[in-house]
Amino acid sequence: MEDPMYSLQDVIRCDLCETPVPPKHCELCHIHLCEACVGKHLSDQSKDHYIVPFKLRGSIPKCPNHSTKTCTIFCKDCNVSICKICSSFGEHAEHKTEDLLKAMAEKEELIRKDLQELENSIYPKYQEAATNIPVQRADVNKHSQKLTTALDKQGEALHTEIDTIIQGMKSEIDVMDAQHIAAIDEQEVAINKTGTDIKKVIQDLKRLLDTSDVCLVSKYTSRTEKFRNLPAQFQVTLPTFSPQEIHREHIHQQIGSLSEPAITFLLDEPRILTDIQTEYKKRLLSVSCLSDSELWTCGVDNILRLYNLQGELLRSVQTKSGNEPSDIAVTRSGGLVYTDYGDRSINLVSGTQIQTLITLRGWRPWGLCNTSSGDLLVIMDSDDITQTKVVRYSGSTEKQTIQWDDEGKPLYSSNYIKYLSENRNSDICVADCYASAVVVVSAAGKLRFRYTGPPSTPRESFRPVGITTDSLANILTSDNNHRIHIIDQDGLLLRFLHNCGLLVPWGLCVDSRDNLFVAELNTYKVKKLQYYK
Numbered sequence: 049m050e051d052p053m054y055s056l057q058d059v060i061r062c063d064l065c066e067t068p069v070p071p072k073h074c075e076l077c078h079i080h081l082c083e084a085c086v087g088k089h090l091s092d093q094s095k096d097h098y099i100v101p102f103k104l105r106g107s108i109p110k111c112p113n114h115s116t117k118t119c120t121i122f123c124k125d126c127n128v129s130i131c132k133i134c135s136s137f138g139e140h141a142e143h144k145t146e147d148l149l150k151a152m153a154e155k156e157e158l159i160r161k162d163l164q165e166l167e168n169s170i171y172p173k174y175q176e177a178a179t180n181i182p183v184q185r186a187d188v189n190k191h192s193q194k195l196t197t198a199l200d201k202q203g204e205a206l207h208t209e210i211d212t213i214i215q216g217m218k219s220e221i222d223v224m225d226a227q228h229i230a231a232i233d234e235q236e237v238a239i240n241k242t243g244t245d246i247k248k249v250i251q252d253l254k255r256l257l258d259t260s261d262v263c264l265v266s267k268y269t270s271r272t273e274k275f276r277n278l279p280a281q282f283q284v285t286l287p288t289f290s291p292q293e294i295h296r297e298h299i300h301q302q303i304g305s306l307s308e309p310a311i312t313f314l315l316d317e318p319r320i321l322t323d324i325q326t327e328y329k330k331r332l333l334s335v336s337c338l339s340d341s342e343l344w345t346c347g348v349d350n351i352l353r354l355y356n357l358q359g360e361l362l363r364s365v366q367t368k369s370g371n372e373p374s375d376i377a378v379t380r381s382g383g384l385v386y387t388d389y390g391d392r393s394i395n396l397v398s399g400t401q402i403q404t405l406i407t408l409r410g411w412r413p414w415g416l417c418n419t420s421s422g423d424l425l426v427i428m429d430s431d432d433i434t435q436t437k438v439v440r441y442s443g444s445t446e447k448q449t450i451q452w453d454d455e456g457k458p459l460y461s462s463n464y465i466k467y468l469s470e471n472r473n474s475d476i477c478v479a480d481c482y483a484s485a486v487v488v489v490s491a492a493g494k495l496r497f498r499y500t501g502p503p504s505t506p507r508e509s510f511r512p513v514g515i516t517t518d519s520l521a522n523i524l525t526s527d528n529n530h531r532i533h534i535i536d537q538d539g540l541l542l543r544f545l546h547n548c549g550l551l552v553p554w555g556l557c558v559d560s561r562d563n564l565f566v567a568e569l570n571t572y573k574v575k576k577l578q579y580y581k
Contacts, residue, residue: 337557389414514526
């Protein structure tokens with residue numbers, strides 16, 4: 049509908065000087081005013097005035113408590129419009145107030161900011177989350193198919209094993225049958241031979257009885273005793289089969305078991321539970337939990353420091369070479385291992401002693417982690433910084449090297465620092481900053497996936513550094529955008545941790561309760577975060 053102020057048939061004019069299209073309006077006097085007449089109108093102090101933009105004419109509310117008064121004041125405490133009487137007496141008398149138009153301008157600015165944040169930041173996150181829902185459903189189905197395939201494979205293996213055992217027992221029966229039949233055949237031959245001999249003797253005896261030859265009869269010697277006993281008899285104990293009672297639980301044990309599904313909820317806003325100020329003066333790089341209440345740290349100096357959750361320094365240990373450590377990890381027995389890039393060594397701190405476990409040749413170590421089996425995983429660069437590999441050690445013995453994919457291409461970039469962590473499913477997860485990726489391989493060293501950030505994030509802006517994993521096999525990695533990515537074991541982004549005041553998060557570790565410890569690079573603080581409900 050056309051604004052009557054601009055209608056050609058009825059042009060609105062200033063009520064004092066007839067100037068067309070006046071921009072102002074006195075809400076209390078109900079007259080239109082041009083800019084020049086506003087001051088003249090306000091000079092009449094015999095009554096109250098309230099000047100508003102022309103477009104707001106008639107929009108200023110009447111006071112619900114004083115029907116003849118207009119609400120020209122805004123109560124900031126109650127977030128309501130009030131009149132002058134209300135502002136001076138009653139419940140609003142001691143409240144903070146301001147001019148209604150000023151309050152409206154502030155509200156409009158807040159609305160614009162909220163609109164901008166909702167349109168440009170919050171709603172896109174919900175859109176992205178909504179986009180991930182079908183992916184999550186597909187992942188559930190894919191995972192179920194993997195489980196079904198694994199069960200089928202286990203069933204086939206058990207069937208094969210049972211069939212092999214049954215066939216072996218049948219073969220044993222065939223062998224026993226053959227042995228028994230051979231013994232029977234042997235007995236048959238002996239009986240038949242002796243029977244033939246007996247028949248001949250019978251004939252001879254009959255002839256002797258019929259003869260009158262005295263000499264022949266007198267020479268007769270009895271051979272009956274020889275035939276009284278049958279040839280040696282044998283007794284066969286035939287095999288029997290005693291079937292075992294089939295116990296369902298035993299079969300389940302042979303097949304394996306399904307773990308209980310775990311459905312947990314990530315907090316919308318992670319909570320900082322502890323804020324520890326360390327003694328580092330340059331950069332804080334790594335943190336590793338000795339227990340739920342004590343944690344080791346290292347940074348850009350040659351001191352390894354142990355703190356409790358109250359921020360008290362419990363121990364400090366100088367590195368053996370005097371070089372700064374590259375990374376640290378706590379062993380299952382409570383010792384501390386650290387890498388020394390400068391002298392190519394991997395060292396164990398036990399009590400007050402430091403033992404060099406491994407000294408590399410041609411390679412320099414960066415990140416390291418202990419595995420659930422007690423092995424040590426170390427990622428290292430060649431001296432000429434052209435190659436990178438992950439090596440698994442048992443003690444000081446090299447057990448495995450992971451460097452190339454199935455096509456013979458490098459799994460990792462050959463530049464800049466790298467940290468790594470073993471996941472609960474035995475995957476090896478490497479934060480490859482220079483490659484802008486988290487590279488995840490199986491325990492056998494086969495590439496599973498590369499996480500390069502969510503689709504909406506430009507690749508060049510994702511620079512993962514610290515990395516750890518939690519009890520649900522989720523992977524947590526810090527990046528250069530003051531945030532931490534939580535991704536599941538198959539590479540799906542679950543959540544960002546970025547709205548809790550983190551500043552350049554770097555080293556990461558989790559305790560036994562899945563609380564996250566974050567070493568901030570430049571504030572030298574370690575922050576303990578709760579991110580699960």
